[in-house]
Each structure stands twice: as structure tokens, then as C-alpha cells.
Amino acid sequence: xxxxxxxxxxxxxxxxxxxxxxxxxxxxxxxxxxxxxxxxxxxxxxxxxxxxxxxxxxxxxxxxxxxxxxxxxxxxxxxxxxxxxxxxxxxxxxxxxxxxxxxxxxxxxxxxxxxxxxxxxxxxxxxxxxxxxxxxxxxxxxxxxxxxxxxxxxxxxxxxxxxxxxxxxxxxxxxxxxxxxxxxxxxxxxxxxxxxxxxxxxxxxxxxxxxxxxxxxxxxxxxxxxxxxxxxxxxxxxxxxxxxxxxxxxxxxxxxxxxxxxxxxxxxxxxxxxxxxxxxxxxxxxxxxxxxxxxxxxxxxxxxxxxxxxxxxxxxxxxxxxxxxxxxxxxxxxxxxxxxxxxxxxxxxxxxxxxxxxxxxxxxxxxxxxxxxxxxxxxxxxxxxxxxxxxxxxxxxxxxxxxxxxxxxxxxxxxxxxxxxxxxx
Amino acid sequence: xxxxxxxxxxxxxxxxxxxxxxxxxxxxxxxxxxxxxxxxxxxxxxxxxxxxxxxxxxxxxxxxxxxxxxxxxxxxxxxxxxxxxxxxxxxxxxxxxxxxxxxxxxxxxxxxxxxxxxxxxxxxxxxxxxxxxxxxxxxxxxxxxxxxxxxxxxxxxxxxxxxxxxxxxxxxxxxxxxxxxxxxxxxxxxxxxxxxxxxxxxxxxxxxxxxxxxxxxxxxxxxxxxxxxxxxxxxxxxxxxxxxxxxxxxxxxxxxxxxxxxxxxxxxxxxxxxxxxxxxxxxxxxxxxxxxxxxxxxxxxxxxxxxxxxxxxxxxxxxxxxxxxxxxxxxxxxxxxxxxxxxxxxxxxxxxxxxxxxxxxxxxxxxxxxxxxxxxxxxxxxxxxxxxxxxxxxxxxxxxxxxxxxxxxxxxxxxxxxxxxxxxx
Numbered sequence: 001x002x003x004x005x006x007x008x009x010x011x012x013x014x015x016x017x018x019x020x021x022x023x024x025x026x027x028x029x030x031x032x033x034x035x036x037x038x039x040x041x042x043x044x045x046x047x048x049x050x051x052x053x054x055x056x057x058x059x060x061x062x063x064x065x066x067x068x069x070x071x072x073x074x075x076x077x078x079x080x081x082x083x084x085x086x087x088x089x090x091x092x093x094x095x096x097x098x099x100x101x102x103x104x105x106x107x108x109x110x111x112x113x114x115x116x117x118x119x120x121x122x123x124x125x126x127x128x129x130x131x132x133x134x135x136x137x138x139x140x141x142x143x144x145x146x147x148x149x150x151x152x153x154x155x156x157x158x159x160x161x162x163x164x165x166x167x168x169x170x171x172x173x174x175x176x177x178x179x180x181x182x183x184x185x186x187x188x189x190x191x192x193x194x195x196x197x198x199x200x201x202x203x204x205x206x207x208x209x210x211x212x213x214x215x216x217x218x219x220x221x222x223x224x225x226x227x228x229x230x231x232x233x234x235x236x237x238x239x240x241x242x243x244x245x246x247x248x249x250x251x252x253x254x255x256x257x258x259x260x261x262x263x264x265x266x267x268x269x270x271x272x273x274x275x276x277x278x279x280x281x282x283x284x285x286x287x288x289x290x291x292x293x294x295x296x297x298x299x300x301x302x303x304x305x306x307x308x309x310x311x312x313x314x315x316x317x318x319x320x321x322x323x324x325x326x327x328x329x330x331x332x333x334x335x336x337x338x339x340x341x342x343x344x345x346x347x348x349x350x351x352x353x354x355x356x357x358x359x360x361x362x363x364x365x366x367x368x369x370x371x372x373x374x375x376x377x378x379x380x381x382x383x384x385x386x387x388x389x390x391x392x393x394x395x396x397x398x399x400x401x402x403x404x405x406x407x408x409x410x411x412x413x414x415x416x417x418x419x420x421x422x423x424x425x
Numbered sequence: 426x427x428x429x430x431x432x433x434x435x436x437x438x439x440x441x442x443x444x445x446x447x448x449x450x451x452x453x454x455x456x457x458x459x460x461x462x463x464x465x466x467x468x469x470x471x472x473x474x475x476x477x478x479x480x481x482x483x484x485x486x487x488x489x490x491x492x493x494x495x496x497x498x499x500x501x502x503x504x505x506x507x508x509x510x511x512x513x514x515x516x517x518x519x520x521x522x523x524x525x526x527x528x529x530x531x532x533x534x535x536x537x538x539x540x541x542x543x544x545x546x547x548x549x550x551x552x553x554x555x556x557x558x559x560x561x562x563x564x565x566x567x568x569x570x571x572x573x574x575x576x577x578x579x580x581x582x583x584x585x586x587x588x589x590x591x592x593x594x595x596x597x598x599x600x601x602x603x604x605x606x607x608x609x610x611x612x613x614x615x616x617x618x619x620x621x622x623x624x625x626x627x628x629x630x631x632x633x634x635x636x637x638x639x640x641x642x643x644x645x646x647x648x649x650x651x652x653x654x655x656x657x658x659x660x661x662x663x664x665x666x667x668x669x670x671x672x673x674x675x676x677x678x679x680x681x682x683x684x685x686x687x688x689x690x691x692x693x694x695x696x697x698x699x700x701x702x703x704x705x706x707x708x709x710x711x712x713x714x715x716x717x718x719x720x721x722x723x724x725x726x727x728x729x730x731x732x733x734x735x736x737x738x739x740x741x742x743x744x745x746x747x748x749x750x751x752x753x754x755x756x757x758x759x760x761x762x763x764x765x766x767x768x769x770x771x772x773x774x775x776x777x778x779x780x781x782x783x784x785x786x787x788x789x790x791x792x793x794x795x796x797x798x799x800x801x802x803x804x805x806x807x808x809x810x811x812x813x814x815x816x817x818x819x820x821x822x823x824x825x826x827x828x829x830x831x832x833x834x835x836x837x838x839x840x841x842x843x844x845x846x847x848x849x850x
Contacts, residue, residue: 021573021715032640033572129570135716137570144569145554145562147458148446148736215457273722276701281718290446291560291733293706294723297698298716308716311573321746 001034004318007041007067009089010080011049014103014130015042017303018077018310019053025311033315041067043089064089068096075317077310078102087111094122099323101313103130103306109204109220112211113332116325125323127313132205133158135305136298137312138284142212143324149288151213153253155424156284157277158205160300161189161196162228162248166265167278169236170245176231188280198227199263202250209284210252210261217328218252222340224262231265235351235419238390239267242349242377245275249424259334260341267349267392267423274424344398347376347423349390350405355414356387364389364408364415371404372396392423426459429743432466432492434514435505436474439528439555440467442728443502443735444478450736458740466492468514489514493521500742502735503527512536519547524748526738528555528731534629534645537636538757541750550748552738557630558583560730561723562737563709567637568749574713576638578678580849581709582702583630585725586614586621587653587673591690592703594661595670601656613705623652624688627675634709635677635686642753643677647765649687656690660776660844663815664692667774667802670700674849684759685766692774692817692848699849769823772801772848774815775830780839781812789814789833789840796829797821817848 006022008015022029022037030036041061044050050060061067064085067076076093078100080086086107090100095118102108108115108128119126129139133156142151157163161183168179180197183189195201207220228248239246244267253260268275273295277283282300287293299305317323334340354360361380368375368391377392393401405417431447433440447454447462455461466486469475475485486492489510492501501518503525505511511532515525520543527533533540533553544551554564558581567576582588586608593604605622608614620626632645653673664671669692678685693700698720702708707725712718724730742748759765779785786805793800793816802817818826830842 017715025573025575028575029572135719137566137719140570141562141566144741145565145737146733147454147740148450148733150450150453273701276698283720288733290442290729290736292724292727292730294561294721296719296721298719302717304715305717308571308573308713311715312570315572316569 001030001036003036003038004074005038005040005072006075006077006314007043007061007070007073008039008077008079009043009064009067010078011042011044011053011055012079012081013303014306014310015077015079016053017307018079019055021307021311029315035315035318037314040073041070043067064092068092068098073098075099075101075314077314078104079310083107083110090115091118094119094124094126097122097124099125099127099317101127101130101310101317103310104128105131105201105204105208109207111332112208112326113217113328119323120325125317125320127317128208129313130306130309132208133282133284134298134300134302135308136282136284136296136300137309138209138296139212140312140316141296142209146286146288146291149290151254152287152289153251154209154213154284154286155274156209156250157247157274157282158250158284158300159196159202159248160280160282161193163277163282164188164280165197166228166231166246166248169231169233170240173233175233176229197229199225199248202248202263206250206252206261206263210259211328212326213252213286214254214259216335216338217332218259218261218340219332219334222261222334224264224342226264228265230419232419234388235421238351238379239349241379242267242392243270244268244423245270246421247274257337258339258341260344262344265421267421269424272424344422345395346398347395347425348393348401349421349423350393350401351418352389352391352408353416353418354387354389356382356385360415361389367407368404371400371407373400373404395425426455426461428461428463429499430463430465430497431500431502431739432468432486432495432498433464433502433504434468434489434492435503436467436469436478436480437504437506438728439731439735440502440504441478442732443504444480446732446736454740460740460743462739465498466495468492489517493517493523498523500524500526500739502739503529504735508532508535515540516543519544519549519551522547522549524550524552524742526552526555526735526742528553528735530556530626530629530633534632536757537633537751538642538753544748545750550742550745552742553633554738555731555734557633558707558709559723559725559727560733561707561709561721561725562734563634563721564637565741566721567634571711571713571716574715576679577712577714578676579634579638579709579711580699581634581675582672582699582707583675583709583725584621584627584673585705585707586618588702588707589613589705590622591653591656591671591673594656594658595665598658600658601654622654624650624673627673627688631675631677631686631688635684636753637751638677638711639679639684641760641763642757643684643686643765644757644759647686647759649689649767651689653690655844657844659813660846663776663804664774666804667692667817668695669693669848670695671846672699682762683764683766685769687769690846692846694849697849769847770820771823772820772850773818773826774846774848775818775826776843777814777816777833778841778843779812779814781807781810785840786814792832793829796825796832798825798829820850
């Protein structure tokens with residue numbers, strides 16, 4: 001039976017989950033995959049963590065060089081996270097001809113092209129199913145199951161932390177602050193939640209998924225990004241009244257050579273399959289020209305689901321005769337001739353507070369009309385002299401909405417635009 | 426650039442869809458996959474159909490032997506359907522060393538082991554992603570993405586016809602007969618709908634999916650099968666009142682060496698992700714020991730989605746260095762030591778009509794209690810002297826339910842058990 005010796009760099013949550021799967025399922029994988037996977041070396045500066053997973057001390061590597069020099073090890077898992085030193089360590093392994101399996105979305109989205117070049121130089125493969133949406137096998141699906149299709153769009157709930165917070169706000173009427181605090185207590189959100197709540201994490205993943213879906217490099221710097229920190233209880237309630245739920249969506253669309261990539265809170269119609277994706281679950285909705293609509297749903301994070309994706313990559317890599325490269329050949333920049341859109345067309349929810357006086361609504365309506373923003377639905381709620389008016393527009397240019405809103409805010413100072421949220425169509 | 430010459434046997438709906446994708450996306454596939462796929466030969470006794478897809482007559486093969494003898498053709502698509510002559514034709518191609526891609530669930534579920542043996546003899550591969558759930562890439566997911574997991578269960582809505590009918594009954598209050606007639610008119614149901622409405626189609630697919638999920642042969646003859654023809658408007662309405670929708674589910678479960686495989690109408694809790702899968706959409710819900718819950722949702726049939734799965738297999742097969750075999754090595758029978766369950770434990774919906782007289786409910790309740798069937802919920806509706814009583818049981822043995830029901834029916838002849846439907850937990 002073939003033996004594959006593996007090293008793991010970084011024994012945190014996900015690295016630990018990977019170690020557990022490989023050891024607990026060693027016999028199972030021998031039986032079902034015909035390969036004996038052995039964890040030969042583990043690298044982590046925290047020896048306590050290594051011990052806590054019951055890993056024999058003899059397996060603790062003193063440096064990445066020790067792993068790179070070990071001829072028995074053919075595959076290295078990177079679960080350290082962050083750009084450095086993960087990047088340097090991975091490059092060492094690739095140049096030593098070892099396949100690398102990583103869960104590192106930030107690193108892949110920022111340095112994919114250069115890492116792939118290094119992998120080619122070393123004759124090694126670079127696998128990153130675990131970098132996007134945890135246990136949901138969306139990367140393999142794009143690479144091995146949807147080849148027949150020109151992908152039109154990919155729309156996902158791909159950050160568990162924000163989905164947990166928004167679900168709590170929706171189902172229990174919590175404020176953003178209270179829901180965040182609960183998520184932090186449960187370990188779903190970091191002490192510094194910026195990467196999640198401001199949409200950075202989702203933008204890294206969207207960059208990777210869009211690049212694969214559209215067969216061209218979509219740099220993460222091109223992703224329009226807006227977090228959930230400004231979403232209020234009022235917005236959540238009004239969404240509900242209007243037939244929507246608010247989700248942080250990552251949206252990638254391609255029409256010919258124009259690509260639109262954006263991460264922002266979004267009104268999702270209650271009838272849409274993504275609307276029901278609650279709590280820490282994630283889902284990716286894909287539309288291809290022949291396959292039509294598809295959705296992949298599952299756990300987007302956690303030791304075991306992400307470990308499942310890593311071990312899947314380990315098995316997949318170990319059975320390949322030669323690595324699979326994305327071959328964008330563009331050095332991490334958008335291809336010539338590919339336009340990354342910065343203007344969007346869509347429907348918008350606009351929440352405005354005004355002094356409740358005769359003629360106010362007429363004035364607002366005039367400003368919208370003058371700027372080509374036509375209103376589909378409107379709800380007005382009065383509160384002690386002030387009124388809140390909630391508009392849902394028909395599809396229009398975002399630039400028109402921005403112009404209308406600026407004009408409203410510049411007038412007399414009494415009307416205030418509280419929030420603008422895009423609507424999924 | 427590598428060229429792969431393909432032949433298609435059977436130019437019906439799915440074969441035609443496959444031809445269209447390969448020709449319309451020839452440049453796209455060259456660019457994204459680096460392979461030039463050419464349809465060199467097409468076999469169909471109906472020349473009119475060949476012409477209708479704009480296929481040049483020179484490409485029409487006169488016999489399968491002509492294709493088998495063509496050294497340029499390395500891959501053959503079978504989209505004829507049915508067991509014979511598809512089986513004989515496929516065997517010819519495999520023995521000639523040609524990879525075969527098929528959408529034929531009946532053939533694979535009935536003759537998988539012998540076809541795989543033939544494939545090995547010919548040094549060819551056998552691919553059948555399109556045989557289960559159309560465009561939903563569930564087979565590739567089981568083989569290439571979920572290897573890390575011991576799969577605990579696989580629960581699917583895997584027949585579009587019955588899901589269309591049940592959705593119409595649920596959303597529009599149609600009778601089974603009216604919904605079937607509409608499905609036939611729209612081409613979603615055959616003139617003879619038996620294969621779909623009696624659950625044969627779903628049982629073939631469940632046999633294939635369970636075999637892959639549980640890494641052991643699950644013969645289709647072992648699948649417990651019950652169709653949707655006895656589901657009434659009343660059952661649908663009562664399900665709604667009790668918080669459920671009725672779906673035809675295909676359920677495969679494994680606990681140690683005991684496998685449970687069954688296809689039957691099922692009460693699905695409205696909060697379950699499968700409950701929202703409507704119309705002709707399909708979905709497969711999988712639970713693995715590390716990845717936890719996953720759902721794959723999409724179009725389960727049709728020329729384009731199924732064609733997408735076939736072309737995905739064509740690309741996948743063309744990039745493999747050696748074929749992937751399932752290697753159950755058991756000649757199409759359940760493995761020694763694997764028990765295919767025939768007794769189920771679960772919750773049941775039981776609909777009974779009775780003469781509305783004092784003591785009737787007490788008598789029924791006594792029979793249930795005596796047979797260890799405990800009641801969770803009960804709704805009684807009176808109608809002109811007769812009453813209908815709808816029971817929802819706690820989890821119990823199906824044999825106990827059957828015994829209770831037989832006893833009720835044997836008593837005095839006044840009580841009639843109208844329907845028994847299993848409940849998903």
C-alpha cells in the first residue's frame with residue numbers, strides 16, 4: 001500500500017482538526033482510499049499545543065527547514081494563517097517539491113500567482129479547498145464539476161461570523177452590538193472582529209472563487225467591500241416588512257469581459273434559497289449557462305469541517321499524477337481586456353429620517369425622480385415630529401442613487417439618509 | 426493542444442444537450458481546459474433527430490461497431506437510456522479501450538459491478554455523474570471532496586417529476602391526478618409515469634449514491650420503495666397544519682455495518698433545508714462525521730443540466746491518467762457482514778377515519794399504547810357522522826405501527842386506516 005507522509009505547520013484549531021481526522025481515520029482512509037497517510041512532523045512554536053493533541057514530541061519539528069529537508073515527507077499542510085511567515089514556509093516546501101495544502105485565504109488571495117509560479121518551479125502542487133467556505137466543496141466543484149459552463153454569477157454567504165450576527169438580529173431582534181458580543185463569547189467572532197464584520201475575510205474568498213469561476217485573475221483589491229457594522233435593528237425590521245432578510249453577500253458576476261465583484265449587506269428575497277441559510281452555516285449559489293442554478297450549503301468554518309476540506313485535498317493531491325494549476329499567467333493583476341466594474345446597477349433600500357412636515361415626501365420624491373431613481377415601494381413611520389421613510393427603488397444606477405442622496409443631504413439639513421442597502425434580484 | 430474525439434450514442438434530449446455544449450463551447454473548453462473536444466460520430470437509429478441538431482450526416486455512425494473500431498475516438502457518451510441495447514454497446518466500447526460517460530441510472534444501478542469489470546478488462550474508465558440528480562455534482566463530491574468522512578446519512582429529493590407534483594399539490598391544493606396531468610402536459614412526467622411516481626427512478630439513484638457514500642455495494646433491489654400515488658390532498662393539508670411538507674425522499678443511513686435505504690413520501694419539517702426545495706429542483710443533504718451537514722441543490726434533470734454533468738465527466742475523464750474504479754469487488758451483491766435493514770425506527774403520520782361515536786378515540790389510543798406506539802400530536806376533524814383523526818407518533822418501531830394498524834382495521838370494520846407516512850427527524 002502507498003504511504004504518504006504528511007507534515008502540518010500550525011497546530012491551532014484547523015491544524016488540530018486535520019491531525020485528528022488523519023489519525024482517527026487512518027484505517028478508514030487505508031480501506032477506502034488505498035493510501036496510508038501518516039503525520040510525520042508537526043511544526044508549532046507552542047509545544048503545549050502540540051502536546052494537547054496527543055502528538056508525540058518526537059514528531060515536533062524544530063524548523064520549517066527540517067520538514068523541507070525530510071525526503072519522506074511529500075505533502076505539507078499549512079494551517080498557520082496570515083501572510084508571514086506562512087508564505088516563506090510554503091515557498092520552502094514547494095521548492096523542495098512537496099505538495100502544499102493550505103486553508104489560508106488571505107495568503108492565496110494576495111499571493112496566488114507568485115505561489116503558483118513557485119509551485120511550478122518545484123514541480124509541486126498547491127491546493128486550497130479549505131481556504132473558502134470551510135467544509136463546502138465549492139472549489140473542487142468549480143474546477144472538476146462545472147467545467148462545461150460559462151459561469152454567469154456566484155453569490156455566497158461565505159462568512160459565518162457575520163451570518164451568525166445577522167441571523168441573531170433577524171430572529172431575536174438583537175442589536176448589532178449585542179449579537180457581536182454573543183458571537184465573541186461563543187468563539188464565532190474574534191476579539192478584534194474587523195476582518196469578519198468589515199468584509200475583508202469575505203473579499204479574500206470572493207477574489208479566489210471569482211478567479212476560478214471566471215477563469216481570470218480577480219484581485220482582492222478590486223472587490224468592492226462594505227461591512228455589516230452600520231446595519232441597524234430598524235433596517236432588519238424594515239427588510240422583513242418588505243419581504244426580505246439582510247445577509248452579507250459576496251457577489252461575483254460576469255457578462256462578457258466585464259466582471260463585478262462586491263461584498264456588502266444585501267436585502268435577499270425571503271423566497272431565495274440563500275434567505276434560509278442561518279446561523280453559522282454558509283452557502284454559495286452559482287449560475288452557469290448550461291447547469292442553471294446550483295447551491296452548495298454547509299459549515300463554513302470550524303476545526304472539523306475545515307479539516308474535512310484539508311484532508312480531502314490531501315487525498316486528492318496524493319492521487320494526482322501531476323498538479324493542477326490555474327494558469328492565469330497574469331502576475332496577480334486583472335487580465336488585459338477584462339474590466340472590473342466599479343459602477344453597479346440594482347435595486348436599493350434607502351432609509352431617510354425627515355422632519356414630519358407637509359411637502360417633505362414630495363420634495364424627496366422629486367429629488368429621486370430628477371436623478372432617474374424610480375421608487376417601487378415606500379413605507380413611512382412617524383416618531384414624535386420626525387418621520388422615517390423607507391424607500392425600495394426599481395433597478396437603477398448606483399451613481400444616480402448616490403447623486404440623489406447627496407442632494408437630499410445638502411438640502412436644508414433636516415433630512416438625514418440613515419442607510420443605503422443593495423437588494424438582490 | 427490535445428484533441429479528444431468523442432462519439433455520442435443516442436441523440437435524444439440529453440444526448441442533444443451534450444452535443445450542443447460540446448459544439449457551442451468548443452472554443453471555451455479549449456481556452457479553459459486546454460483540450461479540443463470534437464464530436465466525431467453520433468449513433469442514433471433516427472436520422473431525423475441527428476439532422477435536427479444540425480449534425481452533419483457524415484458524422485452519423487451506422488453501428489456501434491463502427492465507433493468501437495474508430496481508433497481516433499477515445500471517449501463514448503451513452504445517452505440512450507434503458508438496459509439494452511445500451512449495455513451491449515457500452516461493453517463494446519469499454520473492451521475497445523474507450524472511456525464511457527453515461528447518464529443511465531438504471532443500467533449503472535443494475536449492472537455496475539459487471540460493467541466495471543469490463544472497463545478494467547479494456548483498460549477504460551466508466552463515468553456516471555449524470556446518472557444521479559442531473560446537474561448537481563453529488564457523485565464527484567462523494568468521490569473527490571468528502572473522502573475524509575464516514576458518511577452517516579444521505580437524504581435527497583432526487584426525482585424532479587414527483588417533486589413537481591408534490592409542490593403543486595402543496596402550493597396550489599391540487600389533487601395528485603391533476604398535478605400529474607399538468608406535469609405530463611409540461612413534459613416533466615412521461616405518458617407512463619410509473620418509473621417516477623412509484624419511486625423506481627429514485628431507488629436506482631439511491632442505490633448508486635449509497636454505494637458511493639458507504640463504500641460498499643447497496644443493490645437497488647435492497648431499497649425499500651413506496652411511491653407518491655397514495656398521497657392525498659388531505660395528507661398534504663394535515664402535514665401543513667402539523668408543521669411539515671410532504672416530499673418523496675430517498676434516504677440512506679449507515680450505522681456501523683447496518684445500512685438503511687428507502688424511498689418513500691415523507692413529512693419534512695418546514696425548517697429543514699430540504700423543505701424549501703420546490704418544483705423540479707432536486708437536492709441532496711449529506712451528513713459526514715467531520716464535515717457535518719452539507720446540501721447540494723440544483724436542477725435534477727433536463728438537456729442542459731444533465732448535459733453539463735456529462736461534459737464535466739468528459740473533461741474529467743480526459744484529464745485523468747488512469748480511471749477511477751469503485752472497487753466494491755462484490756459482484757453486485759451486498760458485502761458479507763453488511764446488513765441491509767428491513768425494519769425502520771421513526772416517527773409516523775397515521776390518518777384514520779372512524780364513525781364518530783363516544784369511546785372511539787379511547788379505543789384507538791388503547792391499541793396504539795398496547796403496541797408501544799406513543800402519540801406526540803393528534804388532530805381530529807369531523808365530517809357528517811364520520812371523523813378523521815390524524816396521529817403523529819413519537820419515534821417507534823415500524824413493526825409496532827404495522828401491528829397496531831392491522832389490529833385497528835380488524836376491529837368491527839368501522840375504522841379505516843387511510844394512510845401512513847414516515848416523518849423525517
